[in-house]
Amino acid sequence: VTATNFGSSPPAGNPESAVSLGNNGYHYIHKATILDSNVSSTISAMISSLNVGSRVALYSTSSTPADVSAFAAGYGLAFPVGWANCPALATTTGSHPARTCYGQLIFFNLDWASYFDTETERQHVVCHEIAHTLGVRHTGETSCLNVGTVVPYLSSHDIAHLDATY
Numbered sequence: 001v002t003a004t005n006f007g008s009s010p011p012a013g014n015p016e017s018a019v020s021l022g023n024n025g026y027h028y029i030h031k032a033t034i035l036d037s038n039v040s041s042t043i044s045a046m047i048s049s050l051n052v053g054s055r056v057a058l059y060s061t062s063s064t065p066a067d068v069s070a071f072a073a074g075y076g077l078a079f080p081v082g083w084a085n086c087p088a089l090a091t092t093t094g095s096h097p098a099r100t101c102y103g104q105l106i107f108f109n110l111d112w113a114s115y116f117d118t119e120t121e122r123q124h125v126v127c128h129e130i131a132h133t134l135g136v137r138h139t140g141e142t143s144c145l146n147v148g149t150v151v152p153y154l155s156s157h158d159i160a161h162l163d164a165t166y
Contacts, residue, residue: 007097
């Protein structure tokens with residue numbers, strides 16, 4: 001699979017965000033602080049139902065540390081709708097574009113209320129950020145990684161990258 005929208009990327013922006021690979025095919029997501037019950041329910045549902053291919057499994061966990069910790073709160077309109085980050089204290093291996101990160105963080109900015117109005121919109125944003133923690137970058141395809149669409153799933157191309165990597 002030719003990787004044009006796959007692989008880790010160095011941190012950039014404010015807030016600092018990055019795309020990282022998971023450290024293995026078992027991806028445990030901890031809902032740390034979620035200040036909206038609809039977003040919390042959507043995260044749980046997406047962990048259970050998101051098609052990430054045959055070689056990656058998503059799990060919800062109440063334990064920390066986890067592969068990913070999720071936060072949803074109001075961060076102000078100067079910040080994006082959502083972002084993923086591999087913080088300095090996380091465990092990393094390798095180098096870009098194959099850098100893995102254990103202890104990633106994903107944030108959902110509830111101040112962008114219109115992006116969380118419907119279940120499909122919430123699923124799109126949650127899918128988008130979870131996919132970044134697996135190494136999937138933005139794409140022009142019909143996928144939750146296309147910022148110009150509102151779909152709650154990964155493209156077959158995204159899934160092929162996940163199957164080839166994990």
